[in-house]
Amino acid sequence: MMQIEKTYCELAQMSTKNCLIICDRGIMDATAYMKPEQWEEMKMKNGWNEIELRDNRYNQVIHMVTAAKGAEKFYSTEHAVRYESPDVARNLDDMASQAWVGHPYYDVIDNSTDFEAKLIRMISTVTDRLGMDFRERLNVNSKKRKFLVRELPSLEAIDMAASAETKGYPQFQDFDVVHDYLATPGQKTQARIRKRGQNGNWTYTHTIRRYLQNNESAETKMHITSRDYTNLLAQIDEKHQTIYKTRRCFLWNDQYYQMDLYKEPCQERCKGLILLETYSTIPAMEPLDLPSFLDIVKEVTGDPYYSMYNLSSKVWLQNTKGKATVSHDSIPNEVANGDVHQEATSNGDHDETNGDINGLR
Structure with missing residues (x-):
């Protein structure tokens, strides 16, 4: 995976046009499929740290929540690369989403809308991050909200x-x-x-x-x-x-x-x-x-x-x-x-x- 990403980055650098590299998966996703001690051992052997792998390697991370959470009727194992049961899919989704917590530009796209709107919300997060104005076409009305907390819970x-x-x-x-x-x-x-x-x-x-x-x-x-x-x-x-x-x-x-x-x-x-x-x-x-x-x-x-x-x-x-x-x-x-x-x-x-x-x- 890392070599593939490196290859695409090198190709983008050679291009005379602006390039956006979109990765279907990222390095941290691997942690959902291995034991914590295995991940720690891999990091130690390769001299990795999670700030570099998670925060510096990717400019933005978008987690698309599985249909098995909130859109169960659309979840099917008939897909060629989808073989997990809904319960397993939900568990893997939780672990994969948790792996990216802490990235400075992390967005979670849930199933609170239909699939078309879900895609529009995803595209909108990318265009917002790039500073591209598509407000009329991609109007998702997502705004930052701020709350005062009294104290940390005991x-x-x-x-x-x-x-x-x-x-x-x-x-x-x-x-x-x-x-x-x-x-x-x-x-x-x-x-x-x-x-x-x-x-x-x-x-x-x-x-x-x-x-x-x-x-x-x-x-x-x-x-x-x-x-x-x-x-x-x-x-x-x-x-x-x-x-x-x-x-x-x-x-x-x-x-x-x-x-x-x-x-x-x-x-x-x-x-x-x-x-x-x-x-x-x-x-x-x-x-x-x-x-x-x-x-x-x-x-x-x-x-x-x-x-x-x-x-x-x-x-x-x-x-x-x-x-x-x-x-x-x-x-x-x-x-x-x-x-x-x-x-x-x-x-x-x-x-x-x-x-x-x-x-x-």
Whole structure:
């Protein structure tokens, strides 16, 4: 498999046209078909690590959930290469999807729609990642939603949830994440760099967001080298503090979640902060089937107080003076002009005076 991928990459590099290489399977899929100790032995013999195999090797991973989960009437073993029973297929699907948890650009396409819509959703995730605008043709209305979590559940709480016939804490992957915002020539451009890794193995990303007309923005994300990352550190915006987080990635009912646990050193308002993110076609503020083992305080989608850009700002709270300016992540053009504001609340959700988030202290 690795040799085949290498061959296609070499062919793509020789081409004078832009190329997109789509792999039907990836290296991590193999872990679903072997024992964990066999996989660990293979990694050790070949000097592999999962950051390289999973995160750096592929720019995007899309897991298409088997029809045996949610579309059983369409699952058939009459297919030439499909011989697993539905139960076996579901088990392999769980293991294969779990193998990719932690990839920075991982999408799970379930069977909540018919097959044609499922394909459109899959294609849309690719075009979005490539920055290609097919909104009218591939309108799936999937938006990021963000939730404030009170605290991590204790082991006792997890056991109680499991005994109540609900799933306990699922398998997860933890990553160390460091974000820095860079100085830019104007307010209509935002730039940041990120390093993300496990056990001393890192991936590096440079993101540039440009704000356009009609409240729209164009974002470019680029994988960069360690050397590029080090050079860009010289451009850090001194008005922003470095953000340190543990990012916990997991699957819950075939929905992919990322939970950010903010770490010190950080500003006072970030101490103990835990934010859960996922993508959904269900509009913001409408009920969503969230992980039952988490104590969700409220939804904070679009709330400028919980924008990472504002959380990293050393002057944002002082500049609001009783009002919270909508962040660049929300309504960019008006913010750039200083026209739009959102009233700050004082109902116990957050304290503008000292920056402490009630319920997290």
